[in-house]
Amino acid sequence: MSLVAVDPVVKEIGAQEQPTTLRMAGRERLAVAVLLVATAVLYLWNLSSSGWANAFYSAAAQAGGSNWTAMLFGSSDAANAITVDKTPAALWIVDLSVRLFGLNSWSILVPQALEGVAAVALLYAAVRRAAGPAAALLAGTVLALTPVAALIFRFNNPDALLVLLLVVAAYCVQRGIEKDAGRWWFVGAGAAVGFGFLAKMLQAFLVLPGLAAAALTAGDRPMRGRFGDLLAAGAAMVVSGGWYLLLVELWPTSSRPYIGGSQHDSIVELVLGYNGFGRLTGEETGGLGNMNFDAGAGRLFGSQMGADIAWLLPAAVICLVAGLIVTRRAPRTDRTRAALLLWGGWLLVTAVVFSFMNGIVHPYYTVALAPAVAALIGIGTTLLWQRRNDIRAATAMSGMVLVTAILAAVLLARQGDPMPWLRAAVAVGGVGSAALLLVSAWLDRRVVPAVATLALLSCLAGPAAYAVATAATPHSGAIPSVGPSRGGGPFGGFGGMFGAPEPGPALTARLSADAADYRWAAAVVGSSNAAGYQLATGAPVMAVGGFNGTDPAPTLDEFIGHVDAHRIHYFIQSRIMGGFGGRTTSGSQDASRIAEWVENHFTPITVDDVTIYDLTQRGQNT
Known part of the structure; x- marks a missing residue:
């Protein structure tokens, strides 16, 4: 028996529902506006409480805001002694903000918050094209309420711009695979990844397998044309990221700052060594030794990273697997399956690298997983809900809610249980809604929406509470942590x-x-x-x-x-x-x-x- 819905309004998978119009109804426009305004409030509220946040990058913004050479190279000081140990794209945006509005906490941090709001909006747009407005609204909500997103989009590390640019790339790929779409969408995707490289170097490339899988599998062209699309995207990526490396390497060393993070004043060395393969192997010349002792399959759920990103990770994997089963008989160019391949490849490759890398890795890096988790939750949950009267879809939803509620209770307890009532509520609500979802086909139709609401609240309450607590807590230093203030987080003792x-x-x-x-x-x-x-x-x-x-x-x-x-x-x-x-x-x-x-x-x-x-x-x- 194929996985199809018993609900008569849902059709056989071969003719599964696809978005039929790009025009937003009034109710949808209102929902999107509420989502974006709420996200902006969460990310902008009391933003200046963090002061300079990461003073390392704030000082570089101070330098770049007053000296064009410092801005171009990402110098730590306006006299151009040495650069920060990253390529400077994220600093360029903040430098311009400082030039326009002066040096203060708001001019440094507001760009990060706006990048977060833009990421939520673009994720909504991408998921909507693949699975409709309900899936898009859920995806945007999940991204906005992911604790590590609430942390990074209120902080001045380069990850905020990286995430936004990668979401741009994903959106462009989804547009590019549609019928009669031009190749320029793939050029745009490549340019976005290339500029993401200038924000955080090789980490930007972790999404490439997912983007390529979607383009090759579902592109609306013959195979030769699809390969041509990838070549165009690759060329755009090389140009948009490579021009800066070439400029720095050819620039006379006597008239530019030293390239921080390298041992030979080379940006190529920085990209491939200290901030490149050294992060995977742990052999980072100029580093302080490998301080990571939790590498392995459980790292993303461990004491360092769990509260940042783990809340909905199992649910996202369940949604990916279930979604691929549901769409297995869809036409090759099916948008929903293409989106599952794109976001699923993004999630799996990035998760594996973060789990097993032996070099420097910090919990807030996991913000790069948040868009993929959110998109898969939105798409997969919608597909399963449309087929909720099928016992297999109901079982998948029930298991997803149960696993998520149990994990949330564990994470809340692990963090010192600052909200014991919430842990109890999540556990009770999750177990109850999971049981009801399992028998949803036999429930009164008037009860089903209440069950769905209870399930969503049980799954989102934990991360939402931690996102709000994160936003309410000032953050400073180079390694911020999520949740209520706990004396500086796991690295709080390393203030020097x-x-x-x-x-x-x-x-x-x-x-x-x-x-x-x-x-x-x-x-x-x-x-x-x-x-x-x-x-x-x-x-x-x-x-x-x-x-x-x-x-x-x-x-x-x-x-x-x-x-x-x-x-x-x-x-x-x-x-x-x-x-x-x-x-x-x-x-x-x-x-x-x-x-x-x-x-x-x-x-x-x-x-x-x-x-x-x-x-x-x-x-x-x-």
Whole structure:
């Protein structure tokens, strides 16, 4: 027996319902408006409470907002000593915001929030073309209420722009496979992925198998034409991402900042090494060693990542499998199956990489899974609901709700159970609605909508509560965490590396005085340390050794040359992960040599409990 609905309004799978019109009815327009306004409120409400958020990127925005060279290369300071350890596309948008509205928390964080709202809107548009407005509304709601999305779209890490651009690419592919669509849609998809590469490098390519599978399988062209579409998309991707690498590699090194995160001042090395294959193998020259001990199939459900993304992961997989079964007899060009292949490939490839990578990986990376989870939930749930009178569809829905409710109860309990009543409500509602869904064919038609509502509330209550709690909690440092404040999250104790210092008034005044007379008001080991002093003073501060203090920028000889030329006023003593002055077993040791040289040649001065050295008074401690 084929999986078809008993409900007489649902047809055999070969003629399954497809969206028949692109025109929105008034009720749909209202629903979309409510979704987007609610998303904007969630992502914008009290946004400035996070201050500079990730000061590392805020300081780079400060630099790029005042210096065009710093903006082009993503420099940490306006004097262009060294860049951030990422390609700078996400910074370009924030830099322009700072230029327009001045340097403040709102000008830095609002672009991220608007990128989140745009991602929800585009996901709605993509899912609607494949499965209709009900599926699209559910998908948009799930994305907006995913805790890690509420975190990242209120924070200034580059992941926000990456997610938006990848959703753009998915939308373009779905448009491109439709009947009589032009090849330019695939060019647009490739350009979006290429620009996503400039936001977060190789991570953007994880969606390519899903996009290619949908295009090759369902494109409305002969096979040769479909391959041509992929070639056009690939060419656009190479051009939109590769031009910047070529520009940086050909630019004279003497007139640009050092490429942070590399050991040889090379952006290609940064892309392929520290931020590339090193993230998979754990062999990241210049890193601080592999601090990940949970690699494996359970990582996405573990204590580090579970609260960020795990809530609806099993449900998304169930929806993917069930959806592919439902659409197995559909025509080759079926939009719904193509969407399942696209979002399913996105989900599975990204999930496997995140689960097993041995290099640096942080929980908030999982925001890249959120659009795929949301799309699969929207599409799969709608397909199953249309066939709810078939016992197999009812069983799939029942199991999905039951697994989701149990997982939510586990995740809520694991996080210290800040809302015990919610855990009980989710468990009771989930078990009850799962049982009722199993027998939905025999229920009174007037009861069925109430059962569906209870099931949705039981599945979404946990992530929604965590999304709201995340939005209500200020976040700072390099590794923010979801949910209610728990003392800085799992990495809260690493403030020296992951957070930026807040200098006292006396130190701020001293560093600011006569800053205009020097190229750098001060130098300090580590980019986050430099960011704190730079944001406080408004003057360029050299980040010795880059983010980890392990880049050979500057070398000891170069630093001495800067001191002799009176380009740096002060050196600030600091600590970062791996020891004072960047002493690590990987990467350059120049930062530690510079710190030792300063200690041996200059007299320490204590201001606001911080030790500094006046580099214009050489010879006092020799």
